[in-house]
Amino acid sequence: MTRKLIVGNWKMNGNLAANQDLLHAVSAGLAGAACQVAVCVPAPYLAQAHQAATHGLLTGAQDVSAHEQGAFTGEVSAAMLRDFGVRFAIVGHSERRQYHGETDADVATKAQRALAAGITPIVCVGETLAEREAGQTQAVVKRQLAAVIHTNGHCISEIVVAYEPVWAIGTGKTATPEQAQEVHALLRAQLAAATAHPERIALLYGGSMNAANAASLLAQNDIDGGLIGGASLKAADFLTIVAAASH
Numbered sequence: 001m002t003r004k005l006i007v008g009n010w011k012m013n014g015n016l017a018a019n020q021d022l023l024h025a026v027s028a029g030l031a032g033a034a035c036q037v038a039v040c041v042p043a044p045y046l047a048q049a050h051q052a053a054t055h056g057l058l059t060g061a062q063d064v065s066a067h068e069q070g071a072f073t074g075e076v077s078a079a080m081l082r083d084f085g086v087r088f089a090i091v092g093h094s095e096r097r098q099y100h101g102e103t104d105a106d107v108a109t110k111a112q113r114a115l116a117a118g119i120t121p122i123v124c125v126g127e128t129l130a131e132r133e134a135g136q137t138q139a140v141v142k143r144q145l146a147a148v149i150h151t152n153g154h155c156i157s158e159i160v161v162a163y164e165p166v167w168a169i170g171t172g173k174t175a176t177p178e179q180a181q182e183v184h185a186l187l188r189a190q191l192a193a194a195t196a197h198p199e200r201i202a203l204l205y206g207g208s209m210n211a212a213n214a215a216s217l218l219a220q221n222d223i224d225g226g227l228i229g230g231a232s233l234k235a236a237d238f239l240t241i242v243a244a245a246s247h
């Protein structure tokens, strides 16, 4: 990876007026940024984000249906996302695994739907605190990524992977740069066994990344960017992270 990738995950936050301010402020702050930047917004605001994002700001969705089309009330298909210029779709975020029962197989199918529509899936993996304390971190992230590799075969070099330790999400507890790097190196090795070009795959870190700790995380060998929740809702903080990724 040469250019880093910084992605904001707004989660279920925002409204039309506040989004407009945030999209304008973030876009305006991107002049001269030497990394790729995207915001993943709630589905009803994808059209707004598509229109208001300028200066190279890309847009993304926070989920995508595992189905192509049809009688799936409430679902949003990859083709629909594509209609709104969406470049990325987060799949398998821990909040969806935890609160919506998404399985490894569901996540793999969602990644496949996104890829088929020309959308880059940001595949989230990560262990819970209990799993870390039981020494299962490596086994858990490997199992989660293996399902996506198995289903997506040679397309795997087109995905983005985000390592998000569940215990670090929204808690203010960040993985140390060394803890994150250790898992990223493992994921890179797993991808290297599946594709000739593992270096093409951006490996993002997510979990309480903020303006103060971004630089040290992004300085690690295998950390190619960040997936940012809370700090992506404040333009100044998000742009500080973008600046840290632009060196």
Ligand code: 13P
Binding pocket: 009, 093, 164, 168, 169, 170, 171, 172, 206, 207, 208, 209, 227, 228, 229, 230, 231
């Ligand atoms: P926070 O940055 O709020 O911890 O959220 C991380 C995350 O879940 C991004 O997808």
